[in-house]
Amino acid sequence: MTELLFNKRLQVLVKNKDTDERRSVIRISIELQPSSNPVHRKDLVVRLTDDSDFYFLYNLVISEEDFQSLKVQQGLLIDFTSFPQKFIDLLEQCISEQDKENPRFLLQLSSAFDHSPSNLNIVETNAFKHLTHLSLKLLPGSDTDIKKYLATCLSTVKEEKQQLEQKLRKTEEDLTRQLNYAQQTLSEKSRELDKLRSEWTSQTTSLSSRHMQDLTAEREKALEIQARLQQQNEQLRQELESSHHRSTQQLQSKVSELETANRELIDKKYKSDSTIRDLKAKLASLEEECQRSKQQVLSLRRENSTLDTECHEKERLVNQLQTRVAVFEQEIKDKEQLVLRTKEVLEATQQQKNSVEGNVESKQLQISKLEATVRSLSEELIKANGIIKKLQGDLKTLIGKIKVKNTVTVSQEKILQETTEKLQREQRELQDTQQQLRQKEEEVMKLKEQLEATVQKLDESREVLKTNENVITWLNKQLNENQFSRKQETFGMFETPAAGLRTGSVPHNMVQFNPMSAKHSAADVSPTALSQPSNKENGGPVGLDSKYFERRDDSIPLRGLLPSMHLNREVPKPLNTAGAKPTASAASAYFPG
Secondary structure (H helix, E strand, O other): OOEEEEEEEEEEEEEEOOOOOEEEEEEEEEEEEEOOOOOOOEEEEEEEEOOOOOOOEEEEEEOHHHHHHHHHHHOOOOOOOOHHHHHHHHHHHHHHHOOOOOOOEEEEEEEOOOOOOEEEEEEEEOOOOEEEEEEEEEEEOOHHHHHHHHHHHHHHHHHHHHHHHHHHHHHHHHHHHHHHHHHHHHHHHHHHHHHHHHHHHHHHHHHHHHHHHHHHHHHHHHHHHHHHHHHHHHHHHHHHHHHHHHHHHHHHHHHHHHHHHHHHHHHHHHHHHHHHHHHHHHHHHHHHHHHHHHHHHHHHHHHHHHHHHHHHHHHHHHHHHHHHHHHHHHHHHHHHHHHHHHHHHHHHHHHOOOOOHHHHHHHHHHHHHHHHHHHHHHHHHHHHHHHHHHHHHHHHHHHHHHHHHHHHHHHHHHHHHHHHHHHHHHHHHHHHHHHHHHHHHHHHHHHHHHHHHHHHHHHHHHHHHHHHHHHHHHHHHHHHHHHHHHHHHHOOOOOOOOOOOOOOOOOOOOOOOOHHHHHHHOOOOOHHHHOOOOOOOOOOOOOOOHHHHOOOOOOOOOOOOOOOOOOOOOOOOOOOOOOOOOOOOOHHHOOOO
């Protein structure tokens, strides 16, 4: 018994030596069949066919021995039992990649001739090379193989044909049965429809007679309600006119006050702008003075540093000269000691004068020489003292200059500090004035917004007054039309008024009427009907826009309106609070849009 493992159509790249490469769709089937060799249990059969060409047939039968040689030749790492599933996985990879422009896995079928053995290669393309995962050599089918394949195809087609014929017969039987059932139900439903039509005609005649009686009673009630509405509308119009007059006066007084406040704020703004300009000019001058004083301080510091260096050099020279003076004084002391010794020697010589008269001349010469050296040394000492005094005077003058420059730098630093403090004070004042200016601008913006809101409320009150006048004129028109229809009823005409009581086209023998709409047609002269747009083509009433009947939180309450009106809606309470200003959106409390 054969076991089918895989049977799908794949796109294959066919290569021939004579022709170019072409892509074609080939069906690959993989199945396990019992082996003819008793040692091996099953063989793997790979078959290539083409659904468009029944003579295209390639077969490959792989036994376990063949697989071992294939495993050694191509370096496979799996055994015969897992080989079919791995082969199927590679084919699935080819199916998933075949719709791409550059597929990674590709099936190649190459043959030298038309009826020669072909190689089926599974190739993976990467960035480095074309890697062949598996290469199978398939043999073309012989005539007997092709005949067997065609016979199996024919048998499968016949089986499919028989199954389709059985399904067709079953569906025909089901459809005929359903058609008979539908015809029976149709006949039953038609009989029920005839019964319902007869019952409906009888009910419509009874309802039309009853509705005519209800219509006459509702017309009388509508006339009474319209008379009450006319009186209440007159009172409403008077109250609205008085409240509108008061609100306009209040708004005009507020507008004048806001205009005066706005003018005062504009004057203050101009004054603050002028002060800001003056402060900016002062700030610029102070900044220039500060820059100049900073430059002077820098120059004085540079001069001070140069004077310090000169002073250090003078002190170094004074120290050198003092060391030289000390050296000269030491030499003078030595000379004096030498003179004393010579005097002692002279005294000794004077005592020995008598004994050494022959050596007197030489000794006198030596004494004269020593006196000359002493005189020269004293003169050099006097010159050194003069130089020291002169250097000390220069040092005193330099110290005085340094002291004067230090006092000048201290005074300049004090002036700079005062200017910086003054500049900071001016900047703080400028920031305060700017903050005050911003506050004033915010107050001006708030006052402008209040002014715009008051002007908008004034316009809305005017519009609402116009809408109220339109409502009053419309109600008067409705009252006149209802009175005219009442006069027509005295002459035996049974037509509904054209202003909201129309129920449809009336036949010659009966009047069609809706009982639910009859209860609210004339009695409930609803302002919602007023808010509907005009429809002159359909004969509807001229209505008002729905925005004039929207309920507002700051609306003026309508006191005394509709006190005993039998309406099927709850009358809202007045919305006027203790500090609320009355506006002209009065109809929104009783006529919701």
